[in-house]
Amino acid sequence: MDVGDLRKALDQDATQIVYSDELCLAVASVTETTARWIAQNLSERTQLVDTFSQDGSQADIWSRLGAIWKSIALSFAPAVSSSTSSEDSRIYLALALAKFERNLLAGLREHQDEASAHESEIRLLLFDLTTFTRIEDPRFYTLHAVLTQLLSNMISPTSPDPEDARIADRQMALYLSGRREDDVIIRLLDALDPKTNLATLHLIHNTTRGSPERLQLLLSEAGLRWVSRILARMDLYLEAHDGRFELCHEIISQFISNSLHPQLLNSLSIPNEPISPSQTTLLKILDAYLSSSHPNTSCPPSSPHSFLVPMFHLLAGYASTSMANVPDDARLPKVFEGLVLVCEGLSSIGLAVQARTDDGVVGDGGEEELVRTMKDNDDTIGVVKPLIEMLRQLDSFLPRVKPGASSSSSSSPLAESPDTAPLAGLKRNLVQLVGILSFNDTAVGDLVREYGGVQLILSMTEIDESNPYLREHALFATRNLMHNNPANQALIAQMDPIGVVADTGEVLPLPEKMRRHGQDAHIADI
Incomplete structure (x- = not known):
C-alpha cells in the first residue's frame, strides 16, 4: 500500500480538518480506504506504522491521530462554536478514523501502548x-x-x-x-x-x-x-x-467460577424486598452452572454456595407468612420463583455429592458439609422441617388439579394467572429435594416422619395437572423414605387403601361396591 496519501491526509492541521467540510470528507475517505486494506492485511500493520514515520512525516502516526481526535472531541462539545464543519461531515470523519485505528490496534500490545496516550x-x-x-x-x-x-x-x-x-x-x-x-x-x-x-x-x-x-x-x-x-x-x-x-x-x-457470586448476590439486594430481579437472574445463571459443571472430584473445604441454605430459609419464611396472612401479595410469585431456583441449586449439589459417594470418591469438602447442613435436625439450620411445612401450605394454597379439570377451578389467585402458572412447579422442586436428601439416609426419613411429611408426600403421588412430574418425584421420595426405615414402612402399611390404579396411572377412589363388600382390588403400590 502507498502510505503517501495517508500521511498527506493526517499531516494536515487537525483544527483545519474539523472546521472544513471538504477536508473532513477527504481525510475520512483516505482513512476509510486504509481501514479496509488493514482488515485484509493484518500482518502488515507494523510496517505501515513504521513507514508512516520514516517518510518525512511531521510526527508519528499516533501523535497525528491524537491531535485529530482532540479536535473532533472539542467540536462535539455541547458549547461548540457554530463555525465548525457540518455535524454529518464530522460524524463521517470520526467514523472512518475510528475504523482505521480500531483495525490498527487489534491484538498488538506495542500499538496499544502508543495509542493509549489519547484514550x-x-x-x-x-x-x-x-x-x-x-x-x-x-x-x-x-x-x-x-x-x-x-x-x-x-x-x-x-x-x-x-x-x-x-x-x-x-x-x-x-x-x-x-x-x-x-x-x-x-x-x-x-x-x-x-x-x-x-x-x-x-x-x-x-x-x-x-x-x-x-x-x-x-x-x-x-x-x-x-x-x-x-x-x-x-x-x-x-x-x-x-x-x-x-x-x-x-x-x-x-x-461464579471465581467464587465471587455470594458477595455479588448480597450486593444486589434491595432494602425491604425479599428478593430483587437482579438476584433472581443471578440465581438462574447459578442454577445452569451447578447443573452442568460438577466434576467428580472432592470440593474445596468451604463451599461458595453455602448461602443457598440461609436464602432458602429467608424465602420460605416470607412465603409462609404471605400465604397465611397476605392475600394477593404481589411479591409472592417472585419469591416462589426464587425458591424454585434455590431448590434446584441445592438439588444439583446434593446429586453431585451423591454421585461422588457412589463412585467411591471420599469427600469431606464444602459441598459435603453443605449437604450435612441441609440435613441438620435443628430446623433453624437444616431445611427438612421448612421443606415439609412449605409443602403442607402449598398443598392448600395451590391445590391439586385433577386430570380433566380446569386449573381455573383452583381457589388460589395465583393459579388464575398465566404468568405465575409455571411457579406451581415449586411443589415438585420441594419434593425432589426431600427425595435427594432422604436417599440412603434413615435419619432424614425419621425427621420427615416426625414432621408429618410421609403421609403428605404419599398424597402427592396422584396426578396433578398443574405440576408435571410431581407424581414421579413423590414416588421416588416415598421409596427413599421407606428404604431401610421400618418405622416409615409401618406407618404406610397402617394407612387404609386409597384407591385403584387407572390405566393412566392415576389413583382413583375405590368403587362403592368394593368398599361395601370388601372385595379385593388392585391397590396402588406406592
Missing part, C-alpha cells in the same frame, strides 16, 4: 456523543458502536501476560472510580443500539476475563451499576438472538 480524547468524545438526545439519535448509532470497539481494542489485554494487562488495569480503575465523566460504559450499556451494547459487553468481557482482580472492581458501587444493567437486560437479550445474551452470561458466570 482520554476517545472517552471524552463518547461522553459527549451519549449526552442529551444524542444517545437516542440513530445518526450516531454506528459511531457509538465503532468508537466502543476502538476503546475495547485500545485497552483489552492481548495475552495472559500481566505486562499486557497494564492498560486494562489502569483504565478499568479509572472507569470505576465513581467520577461521572470517566464512566462512559454505563451510558453505552443504556444505548438503544444493539451493536453498541454488543461492543460494550465485549469490552467488559475482554477486560475482566481471566482477572479476578479486575472482576472484583465490578463489585464496587460503580461496577454494580454495570452488573445491574447487564442482569436487567438479559431476558430482553435472550429474545434477540444476537449474541448479547451469551456475552452477559459469560460475564456473570465469571463471578
Whole structure:
C-alpha cells in the first residue's frame, strides 16, 4: 500500500480538518480506504506504522491521530462554536478514523501502548456523543458502536501476560472510580443500539476475563451499576438472538467460577424486598452452572454456595407468612420463583455429592458439609422441617388439579394467572429435594416422619395437572423414605387403601361396591 496519501491526509492541521467540510470528507475517505486494506492485511500493520514515520512525516502516526481526535472531541462539545464543519461531515470523519485505528490496534500490545496516550480524547468524545438526545439519535448509532470497539481494542489485554494487562488495569480503575465523566460504559450499556451494547459487553468481557482482580472492581458501587444493567437486560437479550445474551452470561458466570457470586448476590439486594430481579437472574445463571459443571472430584473445604441454605430459609419464611396472612401479595410469585431456583441449586449439589459417594470418591469438602447442613435436625439450620411445612401450605394454597379439570377451578389467585402458572412447579422442586436428601439416609426419613411429611408426600403421588412430574418425584421420595426405615414402612402399611390404579396411572377412589363388600382390588403400590 502507498502510505503517501495517508500521511498527506493526517499531516494536515487537525483544527483545519474539523472546521472544513471538504477536508473532513477527504481525510475520512483516505482513512476509510486504509481501514479496509488493514482488515485484509493484518500482518502488515507494523510496517505501515513504521513507514508512516520514516517518510518525512511531521510526527508519528499516533501523535497525528491524537491531535485529530482532540479536535473532533472539542467540536462535539455541547458549547461548540457554530463555525465548525457540518455535524454529518464530522460524524463521517470520526467514523472512518475510528475504523482505521480500531483495525490498527487489534491484538498488538506495542500499538496499544502508543495509542493509549489519547484514550482520554476517545472517552471524552463518547461522553459527549451519549449526552442529551444524542444517545437516542440513530445518526450516531454506528459511531457509538465503532468508537466502543476502538476503546475495547485500545485497552483489552492481548495475552495472559500481566505486562499486557497494564492498560486494562489502569483504565478499568479509572472507569470505576465513581467520577461521572470517566464512566462512559454505563451510558453505552443504556444505548438503544444493539451493536453498541454488543461492543460494550465485549469490552467488559475482554477486560475482566481471566482477572479476578479486575472482576472484583465490578463489585464496587460503580461496577454494580454495570452488573445491574447487564442482569436487567438479559431476558430482553435472550429474545434477540444476537449474541448479547451469551456475552452477559459469560460475564456473570465469571463471578461464579471465581467464587465471587455470594458477595455479588448480597450486593444486589434491595432494602425491604425479599428478593430483587437482579438476584433472581443471578440465581438462574447459578442454577445452569451447578447443573452442568460438577466434576467428580472432592470440593474445596468451604463451599461458595453455602448461602443457598440461609436464602432458602429467608424465602420460605416470607412465603409462609404471605400465604397465611397476605392475600394477593404481589411479591409472592417472585419469591416462589426464587425458591424454585434455590431448590434446584441445592438439588444439583446434593446429586453431585451423591454421585461422588457412589463412585467411591471420599469427600469431606464444602459441598459435603453443605449437604450435612441441609440435613441438620435443628430446623433453624437444616431445611427438612421448612421443606415439609412449605409443602403442607402449598398443598392448600395451590391445590391439586385433577386430570380433566380446569386449573381455573383452583381457589388460589395465583393459579388464575398465566404468568405465575409455571411457579406451581415449586411443589415438585420441594419434593425432589426431600427425595435427594432422604436417599440412603434413615435419619432424614425419621425427621420427615416426625414432621408429618410421609403421609403428605404419599398424597402427592396422584396426578396433578398443574405440576408435571410431581407424581414421579413423590414416588421416588416415598421409596427413599421407606428404604431401610421400618418405622416409615409401618406407618404406610397402617394407612387404609386409597384407591385403584387407572390405566393412566392415576389413583382413583375405590368403587362403592368394593368398599361395601370388601372385595379385593388392585391397590396402588406406592
